[in-house]
Amino acid sequence: MTYIIHGATGAQGSPVYAALVAAGHDVTAAVRDPSAFDGTAVAVDYSSVPSLEAAYRGADGVFIHLPIGMPDQQRAYAEAIVTAVTNAQPTRVVASTSGYGAATDDDSPVSVLVRGLRASGASVAIVEPRLYLENLLLPTVVAPLHDEGVLRYPLRDDYAVSWSSHLDVADVVVRLLADHSVTGSVAIGALPALLGADLAAGFAAHLGRDVRFEAQDPDDFGALITPLFGAEGTAPVVAGYRWRLTQADDVIDEARSAQKLLSLEPRSVSQWLRDVGV
Structure with missing residues (x-):
């Protein structure tokens, strides 16, 4: 094929x-x-x-x-x-x-x-997919994780997200390219959805050290990533995280999930870290 x-x-x-x-x-x-x-x-x-x-x-x-x-x-x-x-x-x-x-x-x-x-x-x-776990490997996120044991990211402590990785998306795409019986939308991400504390726990388990989550102001996050992506590339990212502050969560619909439709489970945070060689 x-x-x-x-x-x-x-x-x-x-x-x-x-x-x-x-x-x-x-x-x-x-x-x-x-x-x-x-x-x-x-x-x-x-x-x-x-x-x-x-x-x-x-x-x-x-x-x-x-x-x-x-x-x-x-x-x-x-x-x-x-x-x-x-x-x-x-x-x-x-x-x-x-x-x-x-x-x-x-x-x-x-x-x-x-x-x-x-x-x-x-x-x-x-x-x-929703938010990508790969976002957590940005240098601006990794540096305080390494230096302070703090996973700092512009989401509220109580904001649950159905995180997934690019590897999870690839698993679903490859299956869907072969299996034409599933059409329409297929949601990809963790169920139950993950809080910041859950992300930190996954990093802690993989790294073998204490890690805590700390909510970051979107503007502060934007100032850190501007040297990486430029002002034009950063502006919509910051706007997106400001918008998330007004929302309850970002959780996929289980009925349209890859778990339900394809029996494919996304990786845990610690499994993803192992698979990408962190």
């Missing part, structure tokens, strides 16, 4: 690509510059319907997620992807919301992508 994987050099796509290759599948990375990729690749431009359509045509499965960019740019990418899928009709499409919500009545890039794919006529499944 031939699978086309977007973002095969990045955090979301690379574990999907690796898992499919390990399983012996014919896998092609959809990248801008195939010569820079160590493996089978095809050149695609997210803004070019013909290049996307050529990559998708005849594929047994395609994994899609939007690259980082400004909203207008991402929306244009989403529209191009939807047109290409509609025209090419690959056998199966699995797309990730990348931690963002997909509404039925707004024009956010992820919503445009999800609505369009569902109307494309192809067999489609949408994976919906």
Whole structure:
């Protein structure tokens, strides 16, 4: 079977690509510059319907997620992807919301992508993770963890989240590419959802030392990550964590969970840390 994987050099796509290759599948990375990729690749431009359509045509499965960019740019990418899928009709499409919500009545890039794919006529499944555990490996988070035994992050102490890792998402994507019986949305994340204290306990168990969670002000978090992502990249992140301060929690619907639909459990924090070699 031939699978086309977007973002095969990045955090979301690379574990999907690796898992499919390990399983012996014919896998092609959809990248801008195939010569820079160590493996089978095809050149695609997210803004070019013909290049996307050529990559998708005849594929047994395609994994899609939007690259980082400004909203207008991402929306244009989403529209191009939807047109290409509609025209090419690959056998199966699995797309990730990348931690963002997909509404039925707004024009956010992820919503445009999800609505369009569902109307494309192809067999489609949408994976919906929440916050990624990999966020906890940012240098600005790791430094106080190492120096003070403090896991500092911009969430309230009582804010429960169905955290998951990129490895968990890859497990679900690979299953959905093969199992066409599940369509619609598949939520990915921990159930019961995790509090900050639960995250700290997972780190403590793995590291063999005391770790405590400390809620951080989103603006303070933003000041620390601005040197990493720039002011433009940081602003929406900070806005997102400010918004979370107004919400009760971020817990997935068990009825649409990977646990319920696919019998796939996400890794515990300590298991994830072992698997990524921390």
